Amino acid sequence: MHDRFAALNAVVFGVSRDNLRSHDNFRAKHGFPFHLIADTGETLCTLFDVIKPKKLYGKESLGVERSTFLIGADGTLCREWRKVKADGHAAAVLAAIEALPPAA
Numbered sequence: 001m002h003d004r005f006a007a008l009n010a011v012v013f014g015v016s017r018d019n020l021r022s023h024d025n026f027r028a029k030h031g032f033p034f035h036l037i038a039d040t041g042e043t044l045c046t047l048f049d050v051i052k053p054k055k056l057y058g059k060e061s062l063g064v065e066r067s068t069f070l071i072g073a074d075g076t077l078c079r080e081w082r083k084v085k086a087d088g089h090a091a092a093v094l095a096a097i098e099a100l101p102p103a104a
Helices: 002-007 020-030 043-047 089-099
Strands: 013-016 035-038 051-056 059-064 068-071 077-081
Touching: 002 089, 020 035, 068 089, 077 089
Parallel strands: 013 035
Antiparallel strands: 051 059, 068 077
């Protein structure tokens, strides 16, 4: 699927608060062809407002809400998906990219 994004000149990045070593291990384990950004200072997470209260086993903490942001060639936010579930999501993002008007 990643080659279909590349064919459309779309650049894919993953972002989380984990450190670079954790990202390198995760990327290798899953064979991701795209880069992961370590946002340990939560700069991007704050900018995109993805740090939300979460509850796990009755304990509340702050965590990252899995989200996707489609940013156009001109740097504007074209579309966003919140509370993302992985199943079928890449295809939905690909369809949104294909629906964008051609870059000038």
